[in-house]
Amino acid sequence: MSGYAEPERPQERLSDAEREEAVGHLMTAQAEGRLTTAELADRSASARAAVTRGDLAPLFADLPSAAPRPAAPTVSEPPLTWAPVPEPTAPMGRRSRALGGRVGDTIMALSPFIALLLFFGFGFWVPGGFTWSWLFFFLIPITGIIVYGGGAATERNR
Structure with a gap:
């Protein structure tokens, strides 16, 4: 109009x-x-x-x-500048530090359940088994050291 x-x-x-x-x-x-x-x-x-x-x-x-009336002058701000995103050096996707890759991850994830099965298995079926079956829970940190322990040295060298 x-x-x-x-x-x-x-x-x-x-x-x-x-x-x-x-x-x-x-x-x-x-x-x-x-x-x-x-x-x-x-x-x-x-x-x-x-x-x-x-x-x-x-x-x-x-x-x-x-x-329409002209708009009031506005104070202009300096444009924002963005730093460029560095290109990834490794292929995209999940990288595992585990020894054996995803297999090592799977072994580590299953180690608490394996320790629990061994605890109850030896505890019920071996006479006096509960006395020493708690030692199977040491398998969890030992598995972690074996699976992930070697990755620390390779991470420092990068």
Whole structure:
């Protein structure tokens, strides 16, 4: 819509969005002190009841053009700079430090269950077995040392 006071095609019907836009311009005029609260209420009701663009013309005849005003100057900030992302040296995916790779990971994950089975197995089936079967739980850290222990030296040399 080029102007409310002098529309290009006064016979065209208005959409709901155009009616609300006209009411918004009336509210701006009231905020600027060009309309009183009573005038705003009357003109807003008329704008919402308008059918064609020509119906809006009398509402804006005594107001300045509703042309968009230039925006206030803004303080520009320096552009953000980003550091480049280094290229990965190793292939993407999961790398294991375990001796034997994923097999070593699997052995380490199963070691507590194996120790528990050995604890109960020897505890129930060997006479006096519970006295010494707790020693099987030492298999868990020993397995960890065997599987992961060698990886520390290779990590330092990289």
